[in-house]
Amino acid sequence: MKRFGHEFKEHHVTVPWDYSNPDSGTFDVFAREIIPPGGENYPALVYMQGGPGFPAERPAAGLGGLLKAGLTRYRWILLDQRGTGRSHRIDELSDAADFDKLHLLRQDNIVRDAERVREHLGLKKWSLYGQSFGGFIITAYLSMFPESIERAFLTGGLPTTRLGADDLYRATYTKLRARESQFFREIPWAQQRIEEIIDHLDNHEETVPTGERLSSRRFRTIGIELGRGAGFDTLAFLLEEPFRTVRGEKRLRSDFLQDVGQRVTFQGGPLYAAIHESIYGGVVDSAPTNWAAHRVREEFDEFAEDGTWLTGEHIYPWQFDEDPALRPLKAAAEKLAQHPWESSPYDLEVLKDAPAIAAAAVYLDDIFVPFEESMHTAHLYRDLRPHVTNKYQHNGVRVDGEAIFTELLRLADDH
Template sequence: MQDAFKCDGLLFKPHYFSVPLDYNNADGSNIDVFAREVTHQNNDNSNLPWLVYLQGGPGFPSPRPTGNAGWLKQALTKYRVLLLDQRGTGKSTPITHQTLAMKTPEQQAEYLSHFRADNIVRDAEFIREALGIKQWSILGQSFGGFCSLHYLSFYPQSLTRAYLTGGIPPITGHADEVYRATYQRVLGKNTKFFERFPAAQQQCIKIAEHLLNNDVRLPNAQRFTVEQFQLWGINLGRSGGDLAMYYVLDEAFIEVNGKPQLSYSFLQQMLSEQSYQTNPIYAILHESIYCQHQASNWSAERVRNEYPVFNYAEGQPFMFTGEMVYSWMFEQLECLKPLKAAADILAAKTDWPALYDAEQLANNTVPVVAAVYVDDMYVEYDLSCQTLASMHSAKAWITNEYEHNGLGVAGEIILSKLMALADQS
């Protein structure tokens, strides 16, 4: 299916590209990369500048808009937008446990090593040249901001502006530093959640003890464990996530033959929250987004040992975790089990290439504007500020009005502010 279509006054055009899997091996195999162009119908023939949207993740496709709304509505007042499905996601030679099934663990690890920010940006450059575009702007959300800093480090001549939302990474240091900071943030989010909903603590303990003492299965027949339940805390870093969690917890149990059971709807919700299953890049390459010439060695798992409050035991308070990946996930989550050996190989990989050029960023001349969220649970505020302070020409709008998903809930407002800030550069 490659048809262009119209919706809500917008025109959507598909683009397909065949790009090298490994840009350092021109004679190697190719993969497909898909991108969707969006304009107002009456602007289709206009000479508008381009804006490339770089999605958060890693491992998730670009949005599938259903109308002229949010940040896209604001972007289309000035730009022709390109929604890029990053390699391995959406319609860009997707990576799943199914597509990797015929490869050995070593082959899986080698293949997956080509799906980080560096090659995502190389794909963007390939597309820019293929479309005959001299320069364009970029909008990077979350991990898309990490990709944007790689773009600014190695291909600044291709960019006119960079808009970043909740996505300013540390450009030096080890992943351990990131997780020490984010565990502290997660502790704070837990405290606020249980202060707002005191009954939720006892309900979480009741669920945890039920899981410890019973063989509870998710709808995919996977055993549901306390550790998996704790992963649900990733929602505490999203606007409105705490209230949504409370409602689900409030109706977690039903009574069957006089005994409490976790309801099918609750278990289905828990399975649907495990996006690592459908988007394995999110799990298997998550820690590598921080790696430059060093291994992660399961950083979040090791650092967690410094915070024993997260290791639930009967009679102890219950704490949710956040956006962390653990080696046991590849033993428990059904669709990650076939990738366990490859995940271990990648966690031990030490020869990851550099993702950022600190000198180039310090001398950057491309206007960079960023929305930095003070209470961000996913991307540490202090580390973001350190990076921004080291970047020439970078301007920040620092706010506590929004959580990490601000672009999704108030995108028109946020991008409007950033565009105005960029106009002042």
């Protein structure tokens, strides 16, 4: 099929759910290949999506800057990670309560699936691109199959290799506190407006379009927007006039509730909430993550249950009660939170000798993937060339993907 002047091909590869137990059943991993004109023999570049729990990019409105930049030298392989998109999407209607599947969705098994796709394509080696969690997958890939990788490109995706979940969330809350302080300085009325909305939600019943009551703690999760490039302005416009008066009673506007409702639901990606903390399991020990973000928040007065600051990329157990999209996953998510992890997704001894050339965009002010942890891991790679910048937030590739990827190509080429 031709789209946007490029050839699109589809690949389906049957893989086991559990590589240690072949009798556990199988599913088909899906990958979409994009070949530029004359690029049939270009090397392959695999797109490792951020998340976890989301499928690969769907270029429905044309090819964005990142994809365009890659297609100058590569043919893209857009891989739907297991449990997402067309690789057996898991949601409230599909295996939602199946812990036996949820605990198999981490970096290591995504890597094993990718290896099956590489073999299916008849490739000796390929290169990898990973945004955010996609970089976590790349770090695991280089730990498991280093000889399969030619080059690796990471944006906002160098994971911690020395912190457990508790300490990692201490770091992200600290980063968020600094970022939110800056937001309140630049938008000086925002803090008071947030507190006004919290007080209103604690004392009045307001419902989002899906019908459930909006709690103040759920409203506070819109702070994830602070980690995006235009986040300050997006939140400022959202908050500037949230109330109206109806028959003498102060109420939240319907368009405000619609906007917030879209921000606080996981209908589009419930798997993200269910498995988010599991990607940090086993990094330093086998202890369960045990809702680390929920426990650690109480160490920060601003973000604690009775605090008033917006929270960020953090998942809380009560969301599985308040969000209809998450309720079917509650039992399995709880079991996953108590699951001990026997090993790290990363083998640092293998990583330090992995022959691939790597280049990574590292965002100085990233509130999702702390800068200090990224740079520590960068030095564990045999050959990683960092592009450190404070020009972008975590979603830099959405803002200027072509420029960022072009710079990573230059770094990788610079011998």
